[in-house]
Amino acid sequence: MSRALHDLLGEIERDRTLLEPGRLRERGAALDRLENHRLGAPAAEAGLHERIGALCAALEAIDDQLHRSIRQDIRRGAGAQALLGHARVAGPDPNAADGATAGDGYDHLDTLVSGVLQIEAPQGRLAGLSQEMVFYQPTPARHIFDLLARTGLGADDVLIDLGSGLGQVALIAGICSGARCIGIEWEASYVQSARRCAQALQLDRVGFVQGDARTADLSAGTVFYLYTPFKGAMLREVLDRLEAEASIRELRICTLGPCTATVAREPWLQAADAWELHRPAVFRSG
Ligand SMILES: C[S@@+](CC[C@H](N)C(=O)[O-])C[C@H]1O[C@@H](n2cnc3c(N)ncnc32)[C@H](O)[C@@H]1O
Structure with a gap:
């Protein structure tokens, strides 16, 4: 040895x-x-x-x-x-260099979240994504906790994760904030896995809908989250729908990844603070 x-x-x-x-x-x-x-x-x-x-x-x-x-x-x-x-x-060591908290890498906090949620692997065939849909990749857990703290998500909020994948954003947000949380996801087998997790943990206020973010019901949401789920014309179409919702009530739109740059140019939104691509960004309407 x-x-x-x-x-x-x-x-x-x-x-x-x-x-x-x-x-x-x-x-x-x-x-x-x-x-x-x-x-x-x-x-x-x-x-x-x-x-x-x-x-x-x-x-x-x-x-x-x-x-x-x-x-x-x-x-x-x-x-x-x-x-x-x-x-x-x-979570990341608060004394570590700044790079430990930015970016899309995973750390010991993801191990904790995955051990707690125990989301089952999706069963069956995937429907498949069209060209502007982005494949599944989970938000690193530290970014989810960061978002919860920065949005002050509370029991009166309704969080909608657009393109929710296996559901961990809605699940963690539901556990930690008491907010009603909804995931909208194109792939039916991801939705099934996420629903099974919510049932096993008895999270009555966390639900998942199979559908397309371009046509799904967005009327309940007060906070929307997009981890760059789609791009191009599809992103444009969904942002137009969110703008229409924002004419009815104040919204917060949270983003991570490349879609942040597009969302930051929306004239109906203001950044809550300085935004970066590699950290969650928070925007407010109105
Ligand atoms: C980058 S993943 C984000 C997963 C999850 N929001 C998270 O942060 O852990 C993008 C997800 O969006 C889904 N998606 C892509 N286009 C969609 C659409 N038009 N409607 C609903 N879901 C979509 C994909 O299937 C994928 O699961």
Whole structure:
């Protein structure tokens, strides 16, 4: 065994703080290091892979237990406190360089969210996207929590995620804010997975609609979210529909990715603060 690997295994085995449920970020970092070494560990060395595997399993068991406990809290209506509290410690290190929070990479907070939501893989064939529809990619969890904080989403709001994919924006927003949350998604099998998750967590105020954002009912929304779900004429058509809705009531439009630049040029919207492509942007109508 290399000296570095020997030292790493000893260090992680001795560090009992990694077994504390709240040490999510540190445990995630230890698991990442172990996985990297597992790949490169010499196969010939007796018991080495088993030792790394046992250490990973012990750390993963703490995470599994934590996810179960947060799921129970969500079912009994106490999910906001549980998830927001743990998200604070799993999220990017506030002392890290600025780049840790921008961009579309995933981190330990996504591991927490995926363990808590346990969204099932979509079943069956996908309908397929037309040229201006953008394929599924989930919003990194840190951006969802950032959006919740910056919009102050509350129980009186109705959040509509246009192109909701497997639904994690609406699910997290529903858990953490109490707002009614609706996902509109073209792919029926994504909608089924998202609905099953909402049912399993007993989230009565979170729902998913299969449909096209160009024709779906937008009349309930007070806050709309677009993680660049479509582009070109399709984006134009949906923005025109949102402008019509904004003539009836004040809206907040939140965006992430390339569509932000288009949305920022809409004369009926004002940016709530300086916007960037690689972070969620918030715009207000009126
Ligand atoms: C980049 S993903 C965003 C997923 C989700 N909003 C999130 O942030 O995690 C874009 C999603 O929009 C869906 N989509 C694309 N065009 C659509 C349309 N016209 N109506 C409804 N959904 C659409 C895609 O199927 C895909 O799941």
